Amino acid sequence: MNIQKFMRSKAGTFVLPFAATVMLFVVWELAVLIFKIPPFTLPSPSKIVQASIQFTPQLLAAGWRTLVTTLVGFALAIATGVVLGFSIGYSRLAYLTLYPLLVGFNTIPKVALVPLLAVWFGANEIPAILTAFLLAFFPIAVNVALGLDTVEPEMKDVLRALGATQVEVFQKVGWPHTLPYLFASLKIAASFAFVGSVISESVASNGGMGYLIVQASSSFDVPLAFAALLGLGILGIMLYGFFAVLEKYVIYWAR
């Protein structure tokens, strides 16, 4: 079997990452066994699986809450990001007034805002939704604006010379041209939203994966904390995968 060929095949793209993951867990399991690492320092994968089974209801509830929180914040971020991106991309006034503000705002580490959000809204899901939103809308807005800005001027000329209105130029060229930029940003922004809600949950909340991890660690239930981390990993991959697949179908034409 030709290794080069396998790496480029479809099966290779599935088998190789899977094999790498299995290898990681095997090495981890062996390391814990050989060096006799105590479970409250680093639990072995088998211990983590045990904890996952034992605490399945709690993990599912926390995971569900984090997912919903993330998605609500992310939906807000998409709406805001797209509107902002189009304003900046199309209006010189919006570009001059909003863009510096946005860039300035983006330099603030959003984690620093969580305590404030908790003071205003209480230790519940609202600060988590808002943190997810705040982290996620910026890359969307920037990419949408970039997409509009990179439409070839000749393409616009072709349409304008036909007497096309601004709206028609947008429909026929601006919007489809921006879609690949939008989708590229959605994959990133989904991960950002996810990070935002988990951070917020671990700083000030009453539920969700972040909260569960903090609770588990403070009662030295390290296997449970790791089970929650594992759950977060799975959720994150699912989110990214969803948008990656959606992208493939919607903008099949962008190589």
Added chain:
Amino acid sequence: MHQPLTQSTPANLSDIDQPPLLEFDHVGLEYPFEGSMRRIIEDVNLSIKPGEFVSFVGPSGCGKTSILKMVSGLNPAPIGEIRCRGEKIKKPLKNVGIAFQNPVLLPWRTTIDNVLLPLEVVQPYKGEFKQKKAQFLDMAQELLTTVRLQDFQKQYPWQLSGGMRQRASLCRSLIHQPEILLLDEPFGALDAFTREEMWGMLQKLWMKVRCVGILITHDLREAVFLSDTVYVMGPRPSNIVHTVKINLPRPRNLEMELSDEFNHLFSEIRRHIHHN
């Protein structure tokens, strides 16, 4: 709008006496440059008859692309005026087709859908696009067949070669039967063989529509091959320094390139470019 295709007669329509479609009346152009205005085009006066194919040749930066922008109405003439059917051009005309050196096809559309684009934008086609889709598809297919792209209708632009893309772009610029076809160095990025092939195809397409053609090129043979009139522009600030009428019969073919008459015309233009 359609002239009967009388290919056997000397097809130089500019010889027939009829009112011009386009008139350049003391057209000038300047751009701000280092605090003052820099004159790009000095004073251009000429007129173009319906069905005439003209070329502008001249040194780089003399304002050839700017002339196309002024005619299209994308950037109306700031000094003097250009008139279309006697009316001053102040905003984008709707009856033009444009093709550039960069074919700018839309990557999310197949070749045939790219060619159909103008029909979705220009009246009266736009209003009847849904009802007459089948007829429009036939029109697009006919054009694509003329440029031998009939087997590539369903391909996406990135699946085509540079020359094929440019052919599709030409079809797009003509599908709505424009009165004026504007071409800005359309074959500048193609190799010499492909380019000569394109001349023949462009001529064939154009002879179907018989609109006014305005071609910008720095290939003097291309200008002679395709045009009824070649305008030679001088260096900036530019004027028309020489006008050459090409009376070769149409359809022209590549053998004519070897004829004395062709070469005589070629060297006449060449001489005027060098003497400036």
